[in-house]
Amino acid sequence: MKDARIVLDNEYNTYYAGQTLNGRIEYEFDSPIKVRGIYVRFKGEANTAWTETKEEQTSTQTDQAQYETRDTMHTGHEEYFNIMYYMLGSAEGSEIEIPAGKQVYNFTCTLPPVLPSSFESQYGYVRYTLKVTLDRPWQFDHHTKLAFTVINPLDLNLNNSYKEPIHLQMEKTFCCLWCASSPLTVDVRAPVSGYCPGQVIPINVDIENKSNVQVHLVQVALRRVVTFRATTPTSATKILREVVVEIQEGPAPAGSTKHWDMRLEVPSIPPSNLVNCGIIDLDYDLNVVCKVSGLHQNLTGKKYVTIGTVPLMGQLAVPTAPPPRPVRDDPAVLPVSPGPPMDSYGGDTSGWTVPGAQPPYQSLYPTLTQPVYKVSPYTARTIQDREDRNHTQVVGPTSFAPCYPTYAAVQPPPLPQ
Incomplete structure (x- = not known):
């Protein structure tokens, strides 16, 4: 042949x-x-x-x-x-x-x-x-x-929760011996919670850094969170969190105020949930990490988003x-x-x-x-x-x-x- x-x-x-x-x-x-x-x-x-x-x-x-x-x-x-x-x-x-x-x-x-x-x-x-x-x-x-x-x-127009905006507020103070600094406040917003591949997620980041610690970078990542299930030899679960796409801005020096308009394009990825599959669950989230100077712990937060196959057609659609x-x-x-x-x-x-x-x-x-x-x-x-x-x-x-x-x-x- x-x-x-x-x-x-x-x-x-x-x-x-x-x-x-x-x-x-x-x-x-x-x-x-x-x-x-x-x-x-x-x-x-x-x-x-x-x-x-x-x-x-x-x-x-x-x-x-x-x-x-x-x-x-x-x-x-x-x-x-x-x-x-x-x-x-x-x-x-x-x-x-x-x-x-x-x-x-x-x-x-x-x-x-x-x-x-x-x-x-x-x-x-x-x-x-x-x-x-x-x-x-x-x-x-x-x-x-x-x-x-x-x-x-997965039609985003058929569930009103996907039209809700994303709003993530984070705050942190930094300690040195017995003294606590003024707070670092981070406010992250996106217009809706549901998107389709190819769309660009507009993200606003506002930072009010009243602390004495510099913010080196603000990283915003779209992650996929996958839960795998096994049945042999016994029941077991494995969770995988991996970055799909990531954008970043910075720095925000101590005592400064910053505003960034960021744009994150969703690549060609499968829709959320994997409905009708019993051994794999698929979710997505927006994960925000503020990397700070010194030995201080970074400021982190996340909000879940839904990836669909039919985009939102407006609030009245x-x-x-x-x-x-x-x-x-x-x-x-x-x-x-x-x-x-x-x-x-x-x-x-x-x-x-x-x-x-x-x-x-x-x-x-x-x-x-x-x-x-x-x-x-x-x-x-x-x-x-x-x-x-x-x-x-x-x-x-x-x-x-x-x-x-x-x-x-x-x-x-x-x-x-």
Whole structure:
């Protein structure tokens, strides 16, 4: 076999839960090949894994205490769907000879309407893949595998709490022997609590430094706070806090007053919560750190923010049609209906996510510009798993990264003057 190539019906390989995925496998054979058949498998799953190292005492004799380091691997797993069918032949059928040259086989799959968004991290992932297999009698099967993105919409307009402004107030005095300084006061504001990738968060920082300690830097970071859960060998939890993007200003000398207008652009990242995933929780916060001089402890504070897939359309914006019944208890999660299947796979791509097509919520907000889908900075080391053997060919980028909708053209409301 010269080549194997998987082509999906949109250029971003990105779908919303409930949509229909269509595509084709293109083979190029340099000679005829005998197979039992060709089948495709669609799979959606979440996995968590991390190693915990502990030092345990192996001897109870106090004068000859001995310790041993033990590593425990914690893992968790959820499966959302696993769909397989033959495009040619069958598992029990007779041999079929495929002629040399280019051969094309089409496939389709309607995704379940309730799925968590794609997510990648070093300790776990929510991932969706399809794998096409040449089922060959008495020989190694050949597998061709591709990962694609699934998005569970989170409409910021459907929950009023996302329209609430962010206001963080911090104050600290510094002690020297028995004397306390006048306070350092820091006031941080942002116009709303919900944003989408591509938007710029306007942040006002006001400092009144009546103390005798200099503020070297004020760092404002958007962090993702991920909680991973494992079920094997026992229940365990791991929390990861990592900076997504960070901006900074400074200094603010002792006795000074400072005002900074800061702008923090949200990169292409998955929506908050990972609704419908039971082993990974995803939150975001704005974390503020004021780094001060000397041996004094820094001043810190945080406020949670929500990252959505449908931006706020103004304080009076409401959907022009009643939304479907929400999934679970989150009023911002917007379920969608399956999209129409494709009639053809030739020529230009024509899936619903390519330019000119409408995302499933577009009809609710006629003035909303269409999103630009961008690759996430968080990638998978590999999409191969324990079921994949040496004869599995991964197509697409070497390191898979999901794509998410971005809205640089839709900016949040300004801060009040």
